[in-house]
Amino acid sequence: MIPETHANPARNPAAGRVAGFIDLGTNSMRLLLVRINPNHSFTILSDRKETVRLGEGEFVEQVLQPQAMQRAALVCRQFVEMAQAYNVEEIIAVATSxxxxxxxxNEFLRLLKREAQIDVHTVSGREEARLIYLGVASGVELGKEKAVFIDIGGGSTEVIVGDKQQIHFLDSLKxxxxxxxSLFFLPGEPGPIDPGRYALIQxxxxxVAVRVIQGVQQHDFELA
Known part of the structure; x- marks a missing residue:
């Protein structure tokens, strides 16, 4: 689909159905509201981003912290209310790393259902990578050239090699x-990073990345 200009629903009578998309990431949450037009193009109605740091304090014990879950639930409820103001017909919400x-x-998903009245689907790392490819490939003119896409998030990094037509390689790194x-610093610890710790992080x-690097190197690509 071809993106068009941002529009205000008060000035633009509905010509297609309105859909909302919520992305619950490790660091930030995003809301995208679009009108899907009869000609299969789409008009962006609203694009919002809020930093919630959902994964803060999680990755040592693999448990979402209560305050982080509450922050995410509050923003999710606000996003749903924004979507309803645009007479949204469907909201698709996904959570990642x-x-x-x-x-x-499950506790977190129940909280979102209770506080925001929304069902959130958790996607795998490979599915997240596939969705990233679809988003980039639909908005960038690649032609027949292969490109490597790298999306660095709060909890994971997705790596994809693909062209306009297909994916040749994809993976998700932790x-x-x-x-x-979370793994290398104490909460609130000030910088700068000493050389020894920086070397450990490197x-x-x-x-972690060696297997994916080897996979990418098996594919010739022209763009990054």
């Missing part, structure tokens, strides 16, 4: 800004 790895995932902060990243 922080939620899918949490031992108290590497992200909040994850590394080695950790190399060890």
């Amino acid at each position: 922080a939620t899918r790895e949490a031992e108290n995932q 590497l992200g800004a909040i994850r590394l902060t 080695q950790y990243v190399r060890n």
Whole structure:
């Protein structure tokens, strides 16, 4: 589908159905509201982002923290209310790394259902990578050239090699800004990073990424 300009529903009578998409990431949450037009293009009505740090304090014990869950539930409820103001017909909500790895995932999903009246689907790392590819490939003119896409999030990093037509390689790494902060720093610890710890972080990243690097190297690509 081809994106069009942002529009205000008060000035633009509905010509198609309105859908909402909520992304519950490890660091931030996003809301995208679009009108799907009869010609299969779409008009962006609203695009919001809020930093909630859902994964803060999670990755050592694999448990979402109560305060982080409450922050996410509050923002999710606000997003749903925004969507309803646009007479949304459907809301699709997905959660990624922080939620899918949490031992108290079900507790969090029940909280979202209770507080925001919404069902949230947890996607796998590979599915997250596939969705990233679809989003980028639909908005960037690739032609026949292969490109490598790298999306660095709070809890995971997705790596994809693909062209306009298909995916040639994809994977998801357990590497992200909040994850590394949780693993290598105490809460509230001030910087700067000493050279010894920086070297440890670098080695950790190399060890986690080595398999994916080898996979990417098997594919010739022209763009990144």
